[in-house]
Amino acid sequence: MSTPTKKPRAAAGKRSRLYWAVPAALAGLVLVVLLAKWLMGLPGVASFVADYPGHSELPDNAPVGFPAWLAWQHFLNAFFLLLIIRTGWQVRTTTRPSGHWTRNNKGFIKTKNPPTKISLELWFHLTLDVLWILNGLLFAVLLFATGQWMRIVPTSWDVFPNALSAALQYASLNWPTENGWVNYNALQLLSYFVTVFIAAPLAFITGLRMSGAWPKKATGLNRAFPIEWARAVHFPVMVYFVAFIAVHVFLVLATGALRNLNHMYGVRDDDGWFGFWVFLASVVVMAAAWFLARPLFLRPIASLMGKVSR
Template identity: 70%
Template sequence: MSTPKTKQAAGISERWNGLGLWTKIGVSAAGLVVLLAIAVLVARWLTSLDGVKDFLTTYPGDSELPDGAPVGLPAWLGWQHFVNMFLILLIIRSGWQVRTTKRPAAHWVRNNKGLIKTRNNPTKISLDLWFHLTLDALWVLNGAIFIVVLFFTGQWMRIVPTSWDVFPNAISAGLQYLSLDWPTDNGWVNYNGLQLLTYFITVFIAAPLAIATGLRMSGAWPKNATTLNKIYPITAARAIHFPVMLYFVGFIVVHVTLVLATGALRNLNHMYTSSDAVNWWGFGIFAGSLVVMAAAWFLAQPLFLRPIASLMGKVTK
């Protein structure tokens, strides 16, 4: 028997489902703004307390780097950053299309007469999925190069925690961000604790999770490995893969916002010109990269993807 509370909840759910997409987005955005405003007020109250002030003094936000840690961001890191940004944007777009498109505009079948041959007939997949998997392969390759060079050059010391005080410093930085009394930013030399932990999670946890779950859901996974499939079921991979994508979307939004809000010209020079100068060169290259990504976003449609996909297999409507 339904109770008044369950009926009320059901009514709210029905009204929510009846709203249009943009209305839902607007309501969600308004709710997020209210929550952020409350968080700011709470953070400002906390940072006014004597005990919290002492904590912020003891832990200003950043940990000391190990001896020999490199200073600055080299050119290869800037190129890696752009390539990663370019690929992850299209990966998110194509992944969303794979998830939401019910009737794909075209399908793709791998040519079984090429270098890679299989005993069974190749599986037909949507053109959107082919594009997504191709981008994934390039992203993994770029990531592998990044990891190798990261450890070879010592840049790993900037995004891997090397002392336990990174955690209280991350809390300190978080409180300063929320209170709008932001920590001193000097990413050319050292990231604050919150940035360091976020970059570590993104590179060494979120990215491997995306790869592992994506591989499990792909046709490359061995279907006849009964024991392995029981240990790692595809349902678990699907349950993790989408939230990881949402994490990357959230990371990108916050990352870009803070880059632009904490000294845009200097930060963009860090990433695009490998210098600590404050001028418009980095911004100009950044603007050009946005044009390139916008063009790629426009061209990532069946009309332009079919000729490329045809080089690797057979495309059918």
């Protein structure tokens, strides 16, 4: 008789925590803004911001603007990440899979041991991972081949005081002014560097460690990199990506939406509407993919690569 009363109490407890969390977060943000404004009013801090305005100078041979391939890479990365985060959450929370998939061991990939049956959600997650990694490898090659790496890799130690300056400016609501077509501010640069060169590889290596592709009989390797470590890191990395995307989208829209969207989607540096319409089309594509990513449509695709069962 006690079971029915536990769930409502648990739900009420969660709602109560949420009710308190929202105003607490807002109060915390207000305090951060007030503290930042007070700091910016101090002569020493004002002098620091004047000396370090928030961006580092790029090398003389750094490229200006964004090539078309980078716009496509940006869209594909956002597309894959959206679905990867969704399927990752499904894998983590689904108790009754909508189906199962077993790899065809007579196809392109052949192994001595029989393939392991996995859930349809995990199959889709891993498939998206492979596509995301391939896209990332292509991105890395083009990034270093075209010199675009100089825009997201620190080339001077003054990036750190400039990042602190940019953070103070953001927190005080006196946001740093820069032209992203030419150069990112230091805080942007560091966040992109961490995302591309730290978070993404961490997501890959920890995901690989938890997958069936990892060699189970490699005793020394498994002892050096326990699966528990991978599980402990993989989920926080996903949370990081969610937070990064949320902040990134907010700042894109809040700091000159049309120009920023033209940079990323229109490959141009103006305030026209072209980038907005391309962005809107990309959102429609991602929304359609979100809708179609369900068992009814996934089973026929999965069956091309293996056996689908209940």
